[in-house]
Amino acid sequence: MKKVYHLDADEVPNRVIIMGDPQRVINLSLLLENPVEISKSRNLFIYKGYYNNKEVALASHGIGGPSAAIVIEELIKLGANVLIRLGTVGSLKKEIDVGDVIIPTGASYWHGGAGLGMYFNNICPPTNPSYDLVYDLIKEINNNQIRYHVGSIFSSDSFYAEKDYIDILIKLNFIGIEMECATLFAISNLRGVKSACSLVTSNNLIKGTKGDYNDVVKRIAKIILNVITSN
Amino acid sequence: MKKVYHLDADEVPNRVIIMGDPQRVINLSLLLENPVEISKSRNLFIYKGYYNNKEVALASHGIGGPSAAIVIEELIKLGANVLIRLGTVGSLKKEIDVGDVIIPTGASYWHGGAGLGMYFNNICPPTNPSYDLVYDLIKEINNNQIRYHVGSIFSSDSFYAEKDYIDILIKLNFIGIEMECATLFAISNLRGVKSACSLVTSNNLIKGTKGDYNDVVKRIAKIILNVITSN
Amino acid sequence: MKKVYHLDADEVPNRVIIMGDPQRVINLSLLLENPVEISKSRNLFIYKGYYNNKEVALASHGIGGPSAAIVIEELIKLGANVLIRLGTVGSLKKEIDVGDVIIPTGASYWHGGAGLGMYFNNICPPTNPSYDLVYDLIKEINNNQIRYHVGSIFSSDSFYAEKDYIDILIKLNFIGIEMECATLFAISNLRGVKSACSLVTSNNLIKGTKGDYNDVVKRIAKIILNVITSN
Amino acid sequence: MKKVYHLDADEVPNRVIIMGDPQRVINLSLLLENPVEISKSRNLFIYKGYYNNKEVALASHGIGGPSAAIVIEELIKLGANVLIRLGTVGSLKKEIDVGDVIIPTGASYWHGGAGLGMYFNNICPPTNPSYDLVYDLIKEINNNQIRYHVGSIFSSDSFYAEKDYIDILIKLNFIGIEMECATLFAISNLRGVKSACSLVTSNNLIKGTKGDYNDVVKRIAKIILNVITSN
């Protein structure tokens, strides 16, 4: 019988890198030594393996706060206590180009949404990553000479309703828009585990530009692996 | 270049059966004649094929409102105009057992959540399926002698925050709890397409019972295929 | 002593047609065999009588959700289990003319309003009519060759604040605006009774047209009587 | 053609006493000299006549905020600029007995409700009567030796959902519960007209007592008539 409701694994390493796309988990599992699939429930694959001689897992959380909330809660139940998300982001600033990295220091969301309404009701929870992971991520990115930006982002629940809010989000000084960071940060804070995120810019919503960014994803994955295995 | 942001397909049949688990899409695609995978983006597989000589697709929408909203919006952009969800549900009534089917006539949700907050702001949208699809589903289920129940359900954003609300949800006369119907119904109404849902009871939250229900899923899949291909 | 707080009747037939205007109840009571006034409290008249040899009542619910909620709750306490509203509606679509009928499949409302805030707090309840009554109503209207439209409507609490919202309501795909359906549908779902509605277009808010529609009201009354007495 | 959407009258006196029950309007019209019915639309009767040689109208607003809001808005459009409500109230204090009068100094309501949500959105408007009318009402009641109480009340939208909130309402120091004062006071403030209210206790919600209070209603009607005709 399964230990948790959705995932198949019986336990996971305490260090887990999470990402939305299950295919990315499979691809990036090649960065690990001895990668082993430990959960494939709902195609939200989890692989574990070694990096810098430390055990680490890669897990997919699907799209959006409610999906991510389930995966995060279950990973924590199965042993995770450091969660770093590797995701993509739409840029809300002209100068943040496709392929640039955003390290979010906080994540805004629509009141009641992000899978957080039933947890917090009329209270707005803190949606910050762990300061020390942010510190380490930035240091490591600096060392790798990748263009990056640090700031607040907006975690949207409604990809196809976003366009009416772009002007407001920019005015509120959010530099990017994605879908799961508020959930990750709020639930990690609630459960007392560490979390952070690195986001690769997939498109620029001001300039309307897109482009390939897969190379950056791989470089960032290694950076996260270095950070998470040293924590 | 992709026609929509997330899915790979260039077009989809106008009839689509959606479900959360991508693996279920793969399994149930065997019910179709000439099943072909037409999208595998983010492992949210879509297959198309024929049933009763009508073209139909099976698509996975992942977990939760925000994920489902993206898939539903993109399916509609790609041609879908009848969407029937096949899902699972936790029963909130003692007499609704594992393996029983629930046909939701409406779906409640937490204000601001279900991926609907940014669409509707302070307005509560209608979250009803199409009356005629509900009518047809019930008629067909009746013909197949499956135990079923008709009523309102609650579409939760927060699987792991639900336990504090069970008593309230029961008092409000919701007979089951799942995660995506409110989103499906509200967005289908917004976009002017038809939708409905059949849910197989996976567990009873009052009695704490679980059990196997895969056989019912397969039977319900055929019922939905019959209904959707006659609409 | 009265059985319920507001209404005078001791019991009502299980089939009740409700409408806002008490005068309409009096007028339409002539359609019944042996019409008898059974409540006149607050001039919210209730008549009962026979149609197709079935007992049926006509009741007025006044204007707005809070008034309708009281009447609906008390009718249910007094025995009603099928409630069909006959009302008027302002059209939000150019092609829905004065005298056309709208069969609402769901009713939107302002969060906290419609007399529902204290029932549901931060939960948005389902506001759908009974699928089978909708099905029957449409079939019967079809047989009578009345122009009709099926879709979502907005149940407003604030007739004189509506004008600032017309553009938003149209964008959200609501085809008409009236004042009590959300309340009827939500409370009927809560109490486990059947409900539906037929609305006659009294004016077109896009074109600014008005006109006489009393003949349609009478025709629709007969249609509802036929439907409710066959359920 | 009608001047306003719902009421029949072409104009009304600038002084109007409003009440929920249309029958009460008819009964109390006997207090006026030369009473004339000037609107009977939806049985929300309006009578006008003279008292103390001043023209005054009695109008029924039906039950609940949305109904009252329409009547109040239309009365103002037709010329009213002083509105005093005569209503009944459930007592939330042990010492406020059936037949006692409550003069509300402010009216609380459920956010989004009372027919005010679409007017004020996320702003909470002031829901106070006119201080000078309150002053005059109390002076006049004092002169007539009627037991009265002054304080905040709760204007409920949901008579049948109130029972879950009684303890909270008492803790918040509300001394009575009725259904339309918040609407009257907020809309009068919005439109720049004067308003106030006198409420006769119909039942005590703490002690569960009821009783006859019609004599007090008549006495209070005269008091309001004296106050309104001297303003």
Added chain:
Amino acid sequence: MKKVYHLDADEVPNRVIIMGDPQRVINLSLLLENPVEISKSRNLFIYKGYYNNKEVALASHGIGGPSAAIVIEELIKLGANVLIRLGTVGSLKKEIDVGDVIIPTGASYWHGGAGLGMYFNNICPPTNPSYDLVYDLIKEINNNQIRYHVGSIFSSDSFYAEKDYIDILIKLNFIGIEMECATLFAISNLRGVKSACSLVTSNNLIKGTKGDYNDVVKRIAKIILNVITSN
């Protein structure tokens, strides 16, 4: 040991005039006979003394609802039962000039704000001053031939976010904007004590005018002293 958490005083007179700026308390204490500082905690000075042979205190409540709420709650705990605020206000009407006085009859605020969210949750409390104090203030101002205006104001939490709301606030018929009246009125109602306010216009937000108004402040202080000592 202190009797209350923030203030130093052991008791205060039952009549207290409150104002935001501690320096104004010091300045106006010169109007009292035998002024004595009785609390200086957090520089929110309180002085007591005599006026018209009645004991009265002047207290500073700082800026904004949360600060004022603490001071008001503690003043009440220490014996206050009549609280009149002397403040400044930005005018939202062309004809209300710098130096004119506004007597608020009710105070609007942002839902959840004004330090009231945790007290009242989803209920909007009444935010009215005591009618009799308003009556007395206006009579006394009239006697002193100061230009004054009576109406609803908006109590803002966010001085630097106000500019986006000016048009809405004007449309809602608020004649001035300040920061603490909603809090004063709601908490006074909650605790069963009397409150009112006189506001001196410091600037006109429509015309963009400012000017000196200190002389009016002093005159109003005397008016309030006369009113409060006769209550």
Added chain:
Amino acid sequence: MKKVYHLDADEVPNRVIIMGDPQRVINLSLLLENPVEISKSRNLFIYKGYYNNKEVALASHGIGGPSAAIVIEELIKLGANVLIRLGTVGSLKKEIDVGDVIIPTGASYWHGGAGLGMYFNNICPPTNPSYDLVYDLIKEINNNQIRYHVGSIFSSDSFYAEKDYIDILIKLNFIGIEMECATLFAISNLRGVKSACSLVTSNNLIKGTKGDYNDVVKRIAKIILNVITSN
């Protein structure tokens, strides 16, 4: 003429330590070389001087979000770009004793409150301090052997309404309760400046203990001065 609406200063150093109590500003100004008072408006004193040869200011922000928001906005307009709050906190954990230090990593608040409602409407903004300031503060506190705790806190608007929420706040994993951090962090993020906070435990809400903590305040002030002058 003043450069900003409330404060007197014409400019402030870019490094500012803020605290609620004006008296604390005066006391701690003695830690600076050449302390000079540069604003005394509303007794919210600001001193500037030198520490480690860097110019730094101490400013009081009063009590609560709305007051703090004004001071923070004006300090930023006058030149501040690093703001560190020194405050006190009530402990929500048994093991956090009087005199212990809490470094908040995020601050929760009541939706609509904290002076943030009008800025963000239905969006929940990120309420995190700057990760690098948190990092530096913790390093410096470690070096000084002060007992400290790192975690999420709740920024309350309603000191006297808190007691009903203690159990919920503890369940949500907040370790302390104070009144201004959410405001500081959200507005600093909005305006693109750096902020952080160190809080000295003044009392333990679980154990009901209080005690003297002034010595720790002085030690923490020096720590903050060291951190802020090295940034």
